[in-house]
Amino acid sequence: MAQERTIIAPLPFPETAPYWEAAAQGKLLLKHCTACGAYHFYPRALCPFCFSDNTEWHEAAGTGTIYSFSVTRRAEVPYAIAYVTLPEGPTMMSNIVDCDLDAIRIGQRVRLVFKPAENGQPVPMFTLA
Amino acid sequence: MAYIAGIYEHPTRKADGKSLALLHAEVAKGAIEDAGLSKDDVDAYFCAGDVAGWDARGTGPFSIIDYLGLKLRYLDSTESWGSSYLVHVAHAAEAIAAGKCRVALITLAGRPRAEGFSTGTAVATDGLSAPEAQFELPYAPTVVNTYAMCAMRHMHEYGTTSEQLAWIKVAASHHAQHNPHAMLRDVVTVEEVLNSPLIADPLHRLDCCVISDGGGALIVTGPEIAKSLKHPPVKVIGAGYAPKHQMGGRIDLTYSGARWSGPQAFAEAGVAPADIQYASIYDSFTITVLITLEDLGFCEKGKGGAFVADGNLISGVGKLPFNTDGGGLCNNHPSNRGGMTKIIEAVRQLRGGAHPKVQVANCGLALVHGTGGALGTRHGSATLILERE
Numbered sequence: 122m123a124q125e126r127t128i129i130a131p132l133p134f135p136e137t138a139p140y141w142e143a144a145a146q147g148k149l150l151l152k153h154c155t156a157c158g159a160y161h162f163y164p165r166a167l168c169p170f171c172f173s174d175n176t177e178w179h180e181a182a183g184t185g186t187i188y189s190f191s192v193t194r195r196a197e198v199p200y201a202i203a204y205v206t207l208p209e210g211p212t213m214m215s216n217i218v219d220c221d222l223d224a225i226r227i228g229q230r231v232r233l234v235f236k237p238a239e240n241g242q243p244v245p246m247f248t249l250a
Numbered sequence: 251m252a253y254i255a256g257i258y259e260h261p262t263r264k265a266d267g268k269s270l271a272l273l274h275a276e277v278a279k280g281a282i283e284d285a286g287l288s289k290d291d292v293d294a295y296f297c298a299g300d301v302a303g304w305d306a307r308g309t310g311p312f313s314i315i316d317y318l319g320l321k322l323r324y325l326d327s328t329e330s331w332g333s334s335y336l337v338h339v340a341h342a343a344e345a346i347a348a349g350k351c352r353v354a355l356i357t358l359a360g361r362p363r364a365e366g367f368s369t370g371t372a373v374a375t376d377g378l379s380a381p382e383a384q385f386e387l388p389y390a391p392t393v394v395n396t397y398a399m400c401a402m403r404h405m406h407e408y409g410t411t412s413e414q415l416a417w418i419k420v421a422a423s424h425h426a427q428h429n430p431h432a433m434l435r436d437v438v439t440v441e442e443v444l445n446s447p448l449i450a451d452p453l454h455r456l457d458c459c460v461i462s463d464g465g466g467a468l469i470v471t472g473p474e475i476a477k478s479l480k481h482p483p484v485k486v487i488g489a490g491y492a493p494k495h496q497m498g499g500r501i502d503l504t505y506s507g508a509r510w511s512g513p514q515a516f517a518e519a520g521v522a523p524a525d526i527q528y529a530s531i532y533d534s535f536t537i538t539v540l541i542t543l544e545d546l547g548f549c550e551k552g553k554g555g556a557f558v559a560d561g562n563l564i565s566g567v568g569k570l571p572f573n574t575d576g577g578g579l580c581n582n583h584p585s586n587r588g589g590m591t592k593i594i595e596a597v598r599q600l601r602g603g604a605h606p607k608v609q610v611a612n613c614g615l616a617l618v619h620g621t622g623g624a625l626g627t628r629h630g631s632a633t634l635i636l637e638r639e
Binding site for chain 2: 126128129130131132133134137141158159161162163164165168169170188189190191192193194195196199202203204210211212213214215216227228238244246
């Protein structure tokens with residue numbers, strides 16, 4: 122079931138531009154801290170755990186599991202918002218798309234897809250694996 | 251320590267004919283008169299960031315103190331969304347104890363119904379410059395679906411059911427039938443909650459609070475003044491505050507900041523959850539109440555569903571009477587901020603001034619909890635413990 126929902130365009134910051142440039146090439150980037158070794162989300166220049174400025178972009182595996190979700194029924198086009206836990210560690214907000222909304226369950230494995238925002242910018246989302 | 255000496259809840263639920271500033275003035279006047287004081291006695295004012303409307307930006311507090319004609323030596327506009335007013339009580343108590351002021355006025359007013367804010371299912375697009383916005387707004391988070399994800403996870407981990415959540419609304423409706431100002435006065439059943447339309451799984455329409463206009467105000471003062479006034483003194487004996495956020499992606503939706511604010515307040519008050527006779531718990535949604543009760547220690551984590559079931563929150567029926575005015579689920583939720591009316595109903599209970607059908611016998615110790623912001627993303631949890639002297 123396709124979801125033809127209008128997706129609000131993200132407004133990148135100077136330091137988050139690489140995330141959105143990579144998304145345009147079909148890649149999900151995560152920030153990894155070389156000082157404490159942790160991944161975090163959403164990406165910052167300074168690690169939110171140890172405050173080191175030695176953070177670098179790593180490409181994510183592109184898989185995950187559904188931590189939680191909710192199907193918004195009272196919308197022009199019903200859609201599923203979710204928190205997806207990545208194998209790298211962090212849990213990120215996303216949408217579960219291109220599937221039967223009634224088939225979504227917590228714990229299901231998902232894989233990365235991209236959907237264009239209203240300005241054409243590809244936005245990382247997930248579909249059932 | 252300080253005392254809540256004046257309370258006032260605006261009777262309106264739809265303020266088509268009144269401005270936001272006028273609502274602030276009416277609730278201020280009401281609370282000052284309830285305390286038996288005059289406007290000239292007020293030397294401190296507390297309000298949240300929305301006081302003059304969001305478009306007034308940072309200068310709203312100045313606009314409203316100008317409008318009210320207040321001559322102050324203390325001003326605090328701490329913003330913590332719906333829990334702001336609990337924080338204001340705590341800050342007022344500290345300022346009074348430090349000798350910075352003597353009589354503090356706190357106001358809340360709002361007219362979201364009159365302004366046509368009719369749904370919690372709209373994506374908020376007024377925070378585009380916030381650092382998380384670019385990583386969240388494309389996914390269309392709404393008030394309802396972010397709380398719904400908390401409910402979904404709680405159900406997954408602990409087996410909580412929609413029937414159990416529905417009992418929270420049922421209890422609120424039993425109380426609201428006695429409140430002539432409540433927006434929703436009909437008693438509802440568990441089945442009626444479950445049969446109301448799904449807004450965002452697993453939350454039904456009747457799991458959601460009302461959207462209303464109105465407001466409220468408080469007077470906080472020190473012991474000398476409070477004990478000279480006509481009402482039984484209601485003392486602030488404990489306060490706690492804690493924001494909770496996404497923790498860099500280490501997200502856990504099964505608990506709230508109440509896990510941290512509650513113990514602070516209980517420790518300061520020197521009491522335990524079992525001592526509390528009445529609780530005002532912020533009820534933006536039924537799940538908000540369930541998670542908060544667990545976090546505050548009224549029951550074990552994960553056992554909230556069993557705790558709220560079978561009328562345990564109904565005054566005169568259950569062990570923990572809550573929101574005896576009908577709460578946000580049935581009474582009102584002015585400006586989409588429920589903290590103020592939670593404090594007001596707790597003070598009514600401690601004064602013995604709640605509706606006789608819901609008044610807790612000899613109520614001497616009450617808890618108030620506010621959850622400002624969104625449970626599923628970022629919020630500020632505030633807890634107050636109040637005692638009748």
